[in-house]
Amino acid sequence: MEIRSLHTIIAQNQSANVNNNVEIEGNSSKGDKFTEHLINGLNGVAEAQSNAANLAEAYELGSETDLAKVMVAQQVSSLGFQLTLNVRNKALSAYKDIMNMPV
Numbered sequence: 001m002e003i004r005s006l007h008t009i010i011a012q013n014q015s016a017n018v019n020n021n022v023e024i025e026g027n028s029s030k031g032d033k034f035t036e037h038l039i040n041g042l043n044g045v046a047e048a049q050s051n052a053a054n055l056a057e058a059y060e061l062g063s064e065t066d067l068a069k070v071m072v073a074q075q076v077s078s079l080g081f082q083l084t085l086n087v088r089n090k091a092l093s094a095y096k097d098i099m100n101m102p103v
Contacts, residue, residue, distance in 0.1 A: 045080040052077035 052073040058064035 048077045
């Protein structure tokens with residue numbers, strides 16, 4: 001698997017957001033698209049973590065000689081996990097705020 005740059009990932013996310021904003025309001029599949037993006041993001045993070053673990057194991061066994069490639073994969077994995085954790089924390093915080101609002 002090839003490691004994509006942060007700029008490429010951001011550009012793809014921005015184009016996906018533009019495509020979502022063009023949809024007709026009242027479209028019932030909008031929630032489905034959000035769920036799909038969320039699942040795809042989580043799968044991407046899981047794939048990055050798996051790739052980093054595989055590269056680290058290959059380096060330890062001697063079949064991978066490029067230490068920089070291994071370290072970059074681990075950093076990509078770490079950043080993806082941190083982003084996922086921060087999104088979860090923000091969503092949980094928003095949920096708590098909504099639940100504490102007076103009706």
